[in-house]
Amino acid sequence: MQANERGWHAFYARHVEHGIKSVFEHVEKIIVGTLIISAGAHVSSTEPAIQLFGYLRHNYVGLGVELFGIALLIMNFVDGLFKLSRRPWHLTLQIILAASYFVLSVRLIQLILAFRGE
Numbered sequence: 424m425q426a427n428e429r430g431w432h433a434f435y436a437r438h439v440e441h442g443i444k445s446v447f448e449h450v451e452k453i454i455v456g457t458l459i460i461s462a463g464a465h466v467s468s469t470e471p472a473i474q475l476f477g478y479l480r481h482n483y484v485g486l487g488v489e490l491f492g493i494a495l496l497i498m499n500f501v502d503g504l505f506k507l508s509r510r511p512w513h514l515t516l517q518i519i520l521a522a523s524y525f526v527l528s529v530r531l532i533q534l535i536l537a538f539r540g541e
Contacts, residue, residue, distance in 0.1 A: 445506065449499060449502075449503055449524075452495070452496075452499040453496065453499065453524075453527065453528055453531060454531065455495065456492050456493075456495040456496040456499060456528070457492070457496070457528060457531040457532045457535055458492075458535060459488060459489075459491060459492030459495065460488075460489050460492035460493060460496070460532050461492075461532060461535040461536050462488055462492075463484075463485045463486065463487070463488030463489030463490075463491070463492060464485065464489055464536060465485070465536075466482075466484055466485030466488060467482045467485030467486055467489065468485070496528055500521075500524060500525070500528075503520075503521075503524060504517075504521060507520060507521070
């Protein structure tokens with residue numbers, strides 16, 4: 424291995440790898456949260472093929488699932504804000520990233536609901 428390649432690998436390991444892993448972890452959590460919200464919305468809007476928990480109405484169960492998904496997204500958002508606040512970035516960049524996260528979450532929910540076939 425040449426010295427040039429070793430330098431790139433060291434730079435990647437120190438500065439790039441952790442950031443990429445963090446971004447993919449947050450995107451994964453966004454997708455899971457939006458899928459849970461979409462599943463709850465689906466149960467709330469249509470009559471399920473099976474009886475859910477016996478006596479509970481399906482729209483209440485769907486609402487509970489949606490609220491759980493929203494709680495997961497909020498926790499992921501707060502975790503991301505905490506991690507951003509520890510970075511030496513300008514506050515404007517942090518606000519832009521936070522707004523982008525919110526817009527991306529809402530858009531993913533819309534897309535998943537659209538793919539569901541309504």
